[in-house]
Amino acid sequence: MIIDLLYAGWLSLEDYILAHTLTCLVPAFLLAGAMVTFVNREAILDHLGERANIFKAFAIAGAASFLVAACSCTVIPVASGLYFAGAGIGVAFIILWVAPATNVLALVYTGSILGSEMVVARIIGALLVAFAVGFIMRAVFSKERPELHTVQHSSEPVATVSQKIIAGKDLGLIGLILLSLLAPNYLVQEGPYLHKIYVWAAGTLLVVGYAWKFIARDMIETWLRETWWFVKVIFPLLLGGVFLVGIIGAILPEQWVQDWLGGNSLLASFLATLIGAISYFATMTEAPFVDTLMGLGMGYGPALTLLLVGPGISLPNWLAIARIFGIKKALVYVPTIIILGTLVGWFFGNFVL
Numbered sequence: 001m002i003i004d005l006l007y008a009g010w011l012s013l014e015d016y017i018l019a020h021t022l023t024c025l026v027p028a029f030l031l032a033g034a035m036v037t038f039v040n041r042e043a044i045l046d047h048l049g050e051r052a053n054i055f056k057a058f059a060i061a062g063a064a065s066f067l068v069a070a071c072s073c074t075v076i077p078v079a080s081g082l083y084f085a086g087a088g089i090g091v092a093f094i095i096l097w098v099a100p101a102t103n104v105l106a107l108v109y110t111g112s113i114l115g116s117e118m119v120v121a122r123i124i125g126a127l128l129v130a131f132a133v134g135f136i137m138r139a140v141f142s143k144e145r146p147e148l149h150t151v152q153h154s155s156e157p158v159a160t161v162s163q164k165i166i167a168g169k170d171l172g173l174i175g176l177i178l179l180s181l182l183a184p185n186y187l188v189q190e191g192p193y194l195h196k197i198y199v200w201a202a203g204t205l206l207v208v209g210y211a212w213k214f215i216a217r218d219m220i221e222t223w224l225r226e227t228w229w230f231v232k233v234i235f236p237l238l239l240g241g242v243f244l245v246g247i248i249g250a251i252l253p254e255q256w257v258q259d260w261l262g263g264n265s266l267l268a269s270f271l272a273t274l275i276g277a278i279s280y281f282a283t284m285t286e287a288p289f290v291d292t293l294m295g296l297g298m299g300y301g302p303a304l305t306l307l308l309v310g311p312g313i314s315l316p317n318w319l320a321i322a323r324i325f326g327i328k329k330a331l332v333y334v335p336t337i338i339i340l341g342t343l344v345g346w347f348f349g350n351f352v353l
Helices: 002-038 041-047 054-065 075-084 089-101 104-114 116-141 149-153 168-187 193-214 217-251 254-260 266-278 286-295 300-312 315-325 327-351
Strands: none
Touching: 002 075, 002 168, 002 193, 002 217, 041 054, 054 089, 054 116, 075 089, 075 217, 075 315, 089 116, 089 300, 089 327, 104 116, 104 286, 104 300, 116 300, 116 327, 168 193, 193 217, 217 315, 254 266, 266 300, 266 315, 266 327, 286 300, 300 327, 315 327
């Protein structure tokens, strides 16, 4: 029994490493390091920081997150990089939630499998949860700001104070890194995973060539040092969390899931939320999983809950958030998502869908 469980954890870990490390996590970590290195903190504070207009900042974060096709783990370096560059805590956690829960790629795929009605419900539900999370995290933690990120692990300055958010040549680099992160998922939606690697490799070569030609060598060193800081802090926890998810998946009886997720009761939505909160779903994998469970009798409310919470958070996500943002923030964020996800699923299941 123990050997079987360990084997299940290993299979989960193997699948995660093979399918996500190169095309997802590597560009995500590079992007996080680049944001900390090249983005002007003062400008970020003006637009997305605690002193910015809360409605404007939250709207920008929510809208931008729709374009980031990232899973609950891949988005952590992106959100934390922006946070350490000066963005507010509410903004960072809106990105943490919306990007995996409701990105454009996942919405298109959801529509093709579950229909447009579920897509609309998913968008509205995700935004309602996002703004509630943003307000809650800001209300609880707005007075807490991290020290300048580089003070913690680097002694060199990372950005020149100017009125621009970012210099033109640095923006070009970040744009290419973002392209290498998004292109594999957007351009290769079917076929062998190797095709995604080809797209990622082409994008990465563009990043390397651009950086070598246009970015000063000392800034490249600082960028890579910042990137490595995110890798060593986050990556081990992601691997441990994925391993645990594989074990949990082997223990959880499928028949139990089917029996308890029928209908649109508050309990059914709550159980769907718990399953989604613990399990790991890569971007787009939640739609076929939910479709299968709906075919077995799962209600619309629990289905919507699982569509949102499944990709939105996961056990590896919890651990990494606690490590990078702090245990207190994780202890507020995760229960908030569980409560709001349950209520959204129950409400939409009974009164909308």
